Amino acid sequence: MSKLVFKATSDLKTAIQNAFREAMRCGELQKAEIPEFSIEVPADHAHGDWATNAAMVSARTFHSAPRKIAETLTKHLVLEGTYFDRFEIAGPGFLNFFLSRRFYGDILKDILSSGADYGRSDYGQKKKIMVEFVSANPTGPMHMGNARGGALGDCLAAVLDMAGYDVWREFYVNDAGNQIEKFGGSLEARYLQIYKGEDAVEFPEDGYHGDDIKERAAEFAKEFGDRYVNEDSAVRQKALVDFALPKNIQKMKDDLKKYRIEYDEWFLESRLHNDGELDECIQILKDKGLTYEKDGALWYKATSFGAEKDEVLVRQNGNPTYFAADIAYHRNKFRRGFDTCIDVWGADHHGHVARMKGAMNAIGLDGDKLDVVLIQLVRLVKAGEVVRMSKRTGKAIQLADLLDEVPVDAARFLFNMREANSQMDFDLDLAVQEDAQNPVYYVQYAHARICSILKALAAEGIAPRACTDEELALLTQPEEIELIRHLSSFTGEIITAAKDYDPARITRYVITLATLFHKFYNACRVKGEDEHLTAARLALCEATSTVICNVLSMFKISAPETM
DSSP states (O other), X not given: OOHHHHHHHHHHHHHHHHHHHHHHHTTSSOOOOOOOOOEEOOSSGGGOSEEEOTTTTTHHHHTSOHHHHHHHHHHHOOOTTSSEEEEEEXXXXXXXXXXXXXXXXXXXXXXXXXXXXXXXXXXXXXXXXXXXXXXXXXXSOOOHHHHHHHHHHHHHHHHHHHTTOEEEEEEEEOOSSHHHHHHHHHHHHHHHHHXXXXXXXXXXTTXXXXXXXXXXXXHHHHHHTTTTTTSOHHHHHHHHHHHHHHHHHHHHHHHHHHTTOOOSEEEEHHHHHHTSHHXXXXXXXXXXXOEEEETTEEEEOGGGGTOSSOEEEEOTTSOBOHHHHHHHHHHHHHHXXXXXXXXXXXXXXXXXXXXXXXXXXXXXXOGGXXXXXXXXXXXXXXXXXXXXXXXXXXXXXXXXXXXXXSOHHHHHHHHTSSOTTSOEEEEHHHHHOOSTTSHHHHHHHHHHHHHHHHHHHHHTTOOOOOOOHHHHTTOOSHHHHHHHHHHHTHHHHHHHHHHHTOTHHHHHHHHHXXXXXXXXXXXXXXXXXXXXXXXXXXXXXXXXXXXXXXXXXXXXXXXXXXX
């Protein structure tokens, strides 16, 4: 919460505790330890701006009805020096409090003085937190799940940063192991087919069948010709992988950069193999007696740590499994000093969560410090119909295709509108609409409208200026109060979004903010006959613009001044 909201809450809590103590001193309540109580914002502000259940939770302690306790407390409640000017008892004993005009004025002053830092807090206390997201297999192009995961992962990292954490973004590149062997075998078959014909070269049954494999093989053939046709298979596959894999990884980097996602590190799985960390990790599990051999493979006793079944660590052919590498990678993360590691995975990895947390405990780390955000499927919809193929290429739609069709602003905003654990439809028509139906356009228009107001008034010689407390106290219309109240909650919303790993909460927040601004604009003339009220309303416009801008810039979405 912002420092003003924190102060208001803290002062109110102290006032309520003092009322309890005074009631006990006067003998109106028996002497006892004051129970913990909450102070919350009611859904309906007709019931007060803030409310407490202090009397309700005290009934057992003081052997009295909540309503009677509330009546006793009100005799001793002193609100002087707080941001509240009155209170009332509601229902069976809730205490509702009403904010003074000073609070609303101070909120606007805080926003305008903080500027781009408004919303930022030290809640996270600079704890190191890694967000690993997308981490798509480099053997093929990125798909729609990666588009949603990219937006949610990057926006989650931004929210955590705003909440005061020291955030690190990472992409894990699976450039080793079984999938790379499959990649090499697939490339080899397509390369040989160019020279020997498709019927003469059998394609691996478990190979990658995408057109991208054919394209990479053709590029290789164009550069090296038939030089590798008669080479040893191992040499040929290595040459093909060494040629194609960097191109695929660079394509991922380019697509994600276009999507405005940049990482602190692209971590290569091959490092774990080459540095001996993978072998070291397997040895730790062996030394702890947590492995056994069966059918020529090395198994890990995953069931000892809450998993439903044991897992293979090393296959019969001597190759470590993806799971073994994943354990080593997560061990590497924690050894780098991160307090918490967040993985953003597809919902199909649900069963992998308990296994990985258990594996962290098995190797002597704390599995509770690994958090996993699971992302549900996304469907592309156009004209009410599900779309699976790109009209341009005739193939399954990739992230790159989407960014060719849809503005990046719209993609990032719309993919971040719903919680990760909910399925969503991405409406291609809506994403390109330039009207209020399109949520990102609606929010950007609110910002542009404010810029237009400021520009028009500047042409008349009227510019925003610092307002006195008396001027800000003129903002008394319901639409003004509702708008300021929403602005005041921004820092708290950021903290809640960080706690819940739910950046979509902030997207919804800014949509509501745009709605409240439009409501205010339609109800209240910014330029009126009273110069002092005009100045106050200009301050409110500026503060609203600041918060909209802070949300959009945090999520790497543009905030246009004209539309």
